[in-house]
Amino acid sequence: MLAVALAASLLLDYMHVRYMCPDCPYPTPMxxxxxxxLSTLGLAVYAVLRTSSGGARAGGDLEMLASLLREPDRSMYxxxxxxxxxxxxxxxAKELGLNKVRAWRAAQRLQEKGLVELEKTKGRLVMRLRSSYLPPEPKNQQDQKRYKQQH
Structure with a gap:
C-alpha cells in the first residue's frame, strides 16, 4: 500500500510540475x-474497511439478519x-410472553426461511439454530464478557 502511495505521490507531483509549475524542478518538496x-488516507481507508467487515462481523451479521425478520420471529430468533x-x-414463548400458537407459527416461519431446525423430542418441540448461523464462540476472557453482555 505504501508503494502505491509513493507512486501516486510521484505521479501527482509530476502532474503538478508539468501543468501548474513548469519552472519548478521535478521532485519538488511537495x-x-x-x-x-496519500499514505495516511490509504491507512485510514484500510482501517475502516477492516473494522467494518472483520472483528465484529458475527454480531453484525446476527443483528442484520434479525433486523430483516418481523417481530415475533425476530425476538424468538x-x-x-x-x-x-x-x-x-x-x-x-414463555420467556417472551407469547402464546403457544403464535410461537409455533413464528418457529415454522423461521424453519421455512432455513434459519432453524424443528425437532420433536419427548413430546416437546425443540428449536435449534442451523450450524451455519451459529455465532462464533468467544476466544478469550474479554470476548467472553462482551458476549455475555450482548446476549
Missing amino acids: SVVFFAL LKLVAHGGEAPVAQI
Whole structure:
C-alpha cells in the first residue's frame, strides 16, 4: 500500500510540475507532502474497511439478519441465540410472553426461511439454530464478557 502511495505521490507531483509549475524542478518538496497525505488516507481507508467487515462481523451479521425478520420471529430468533442455539419452543414463548400458537407459527416461519431446525423430542418441540448461523464462540476472557453482555 505504501508503494502505491509513493507512486501516486510521484505521479501527482509530476502532474503538478508539468501543468501548474513548469519552472519548478521535478521532485519538488511537495512530493513528500503528497506521499504523507496519500499514505495516511490509504491507512485510514484500510482501517475502516477492516473494522467494518472483520472483528465484529458475527454480531453484525446476527443483528442484520434479525433486523430483516418481523417481530415475533425476530425476538424468538434472538432469544434462541441467547440460549446457545437450542431451546424448547414453549420455553422461549414463555420467556417472551407469547402464546403457544403464535410461537409455533413464528418457529415454522423461521424453519421455512432455513434459519432453524424443528425437532420433536419427548413430546416437546425443540428449536435449534442451523450450524451455519451459529455465532462464533468467544476466544478469550474479554470476548467472553462482551458476549455475555450482548446476549
